[in-house]
Amino acid sequence: MTRVMIADDHPLVLSGVESILRDSEFEVVGRASDGTSVLEALSSVxxxxxxxxxxxxxMSGMDVLRTMRARGDQRPIILLTASLADHCLVEALSLNVDGILLKEGAxxxxxxxxxxxxxxxxxxxREAMDRALSYTMNDGKKGQHPLACxxxxxxxxxxxxxxxxRNRAIAVELGVTEGTVKVYLHRIYEKLNVQSRTELALLASSAPEIE
Structure with a gap:
């Protein structure tokens, strides 16, 4: 089973998450009510x-994310939140957060x-990603879209x-090999810090124009 540690300062939320995961392939191996306790328990849990x-x-969930990434710890982190400031959304994405899930509907x-x-x-x-993209386009970069790079x-x-x-159709459209398309995608993912075609398509949909 996949070992999961959960942290929330509301006992009811912790119990609720445990209940959701009880009959799944995910085992709750640790609970905490603050970020400091999370970091202290990592080695034992x-x-x-x-x-x-x-x-x-x-320490907030964002603080834990910053600390773990600064230590070189790339373990997957999901942020569970009722709301998240736009600048924090952008920072979380830049720190390679693995998931952002709103509590409503979680x-x-x-x-x-x-x-x-x-x-x-x-x-x-989706809502979080849309907000992050909007913030990125209006954070003092004179509206420059990420695709400009x-x-x-x-x-x-x-x-x-x-x-x-799909890749094969793109290769035909552009007159290149399917392998070349894969190379382009790898470069694009690295430049834009996205990890899936869905994320890339979402980012592209917010661009004013794509040549």
Missing amino acids: RPDILVLDVSMPQ EHLLVRCLRDVSQGKRWID LTKRERAVTGLIARGM
């Missing part, structure tokens, strides 16, 4: 994934989120991804 409330006393989505994250995928709530050919590939085309 040895969780595979952490599910952290953003707002906790002493009872239906938490297991699905954990399954994706346990498979190396990223789960970001791509080459013309990389933007073309991104545009075709946004249209739902």
Whole structure:
């Protein structure tokens, strides 16, 4: 079973998360009510994934994320939150957070989120991603969209991804090999810090124009 540590300063939320996971493939191996306790318990609890409330006393979920990444600890972290400031959303994404899940509706989505994250995928709530993209476009960069860092050919590939085309069809459209398309996608993912076609398509959908 996948070992999960959960942290929230509300006992009711902790009990609720445990109840959701009780009959799943995820085993709750540790509980905490603040970020400091999470960090202190890591070596003994040895969780595979952490599910952290953003707002906790002493150290928040964001503080734990910052600390673990600064230590080089890349264990998957899911932030469970009622709300998250736009600048924190952007920072969490830059720190390679593995999941951002809103508490409203989490009872239906938490297991699905954990399954994706346990498979190396990223789960970001659509509303949270939209807000992060909007903030990035208006944070003093004069409205420059993230796609501006791509080459013309990389933007073309991104545009075709946004249209739902698969690699083989993209290769035919651009007159290149399917392997070349994969190389382009790898570069695009690295430049934009995205991990899936869905994230890339979402990012592309917010662009004013893709050549």
